[in-house]
Amino acid sequence: MNQIAGAKIPSVVRRVLAVTIGGLGDAVLFSPVIKALRYKYPRETIDLLVASSIAEELYSQSEYLNKIFLVRTLKKRAILNVIGLLPFCIESIKVGGYDLAVLATGLNPGLRYVLQYLANVHASVFAPLPGVMGTDIECNLQLASMFKQDASMAEVFVPLSKESLDEALGILKEHGLGGADSPLADYIVIYPSRDLPRRVRWPLSKLIEVAEDLKEKHRGIKVVIVGSEAEGLEWAREDTKRIADANLAGILTIPGVAALISRARLVVGNDGGLMHIAGATGVPVVAIFLNTPKSYRPPGKHVRLVTPALDCCSPRGYVPHLAADCIDKCIAVSQVVNACADLLNESVEHK
Structure with a gap:
């Protein structure tokens, strides 16, 4: 063999x-x-x-x-x-x-x-x-x-069917974000992801700050949340200001999520599978890598990696345990917001 x-x-x-x-x-x-x-x-x-x-x-x-x-x-x-x-x-x-x-x-x-x-x-x-x-x-x-x-x-691809696109457009219409016969709203997708034994997540509270900042600086843009049902419930608990315009975590099928992402203006989130789906569809991606090796970066030409500025969080391979205060300090909200602004200001032609 x-x-x-x-x-x-x-x-x-x-x-x-x-x-x-x-x-x-x-x-x-x-x-x-x-x-x-x-x-x-x-x-x-x-x-x-x-x-x-x-x-x-x-x-x-x-x-x-x-x-x-x-x-x-x-x-x-x-x-x-x-x-x-x-x-x-x-x-x-x-x-x-x-x-x-x-x-x-x-x-x-x-x-x-x-x-x-x-x-x-x-x-x-x-x-x-x-x-x-x-x-x-x-x-x-x-x-x-x-x-x-x-x-x-032989590029990276994600299968997108008419059924999955209809599913995504239908749910957007239900939440007042266009679709079907009305113009599709400009929206960004945020996926919180989750902590795994070898993958540390940037705090959800900071992602909410990013969403709030982007909505203030880019008038008219909407925020859509995707991920698992548990991630959606966690976002709902912490998003006390109701920054998100549509919390669809746990609602769509995976093909439906892929279709939803493919029509987004920007995708922001922690390392995870949806990050790679976004890159594969050609959508601009801001990927937050706390302790993920850069070799796992998502595909695509319009990708910004946001990595730790402090040595204690330097992603030299997987780090099993990062101190809570280090996680809180090593990536500033402004770093992520600036990366998002760069991509939002670019003229990107999606696949």
Whole structure:
């Protein structure tokens, strides 16, 4: 089983398995590979293996894929990840396995061996590690170039259907922000994201300050909140001045959120999957990276990273625990507001 990005691809390929076992953002950054595979194999079977239910929901609308398999492999204990792959392995054996597996960067080597021996995968290639070879997207573009020589044609993409656009426009109309037969309001999207064991979130109170400042300085602009239901409830509790014009967190489907983001003037938020969706649609993005490596930056030409100014928060890889006072001080509200103002003042032609 070949295990380097430059490995030889089998001369005869009838069934391909694309594998991105990570979060939503990882799946979005893997999209150039999916597109390049369909270009290389226009009539062959191309299936996708994901570990995120929201990634499955997003790519269910993609014209490039035959089938999507969801596995439960985001566990702390390796044995649980192996067990999570077993149902897929059984399905794979039933259909004769795959001639080629194409793996996203960062896949655990143990899981690669499970796919090889238990899922009947004959050969595989995978993206190099980010940081060493560049950003996540650069690594995936390098992998995509193996299947489509003009790598610039294999751009990051998010599937957007008429149904998802109708969903987004309908909810905007319900909240008085236009859509359907009335002009669409200028709006910015804010996503709070959430703290994870290795990812620290900029305080929600400061995002609310950013929203208030932007509305004061850019008259007529509206603020829309997206994210999970829990994030929406948290915003509602802290947004005592009712700065947000529409709190849609937990209301839309993931394809609907992607469509909503695609029509926004600007997207602002912490590191997370929606940041990558925004970049993939071509919308300007202000991404707040407290302790996220810059190699995870979102795709797109109109991206501003806001990173800590203090050494105690310097993002040298993931920092498990940052002191509360450091989190509070290391990125000022003015830094984020200024980054937003720069992008709002630019003339951006969306994809």
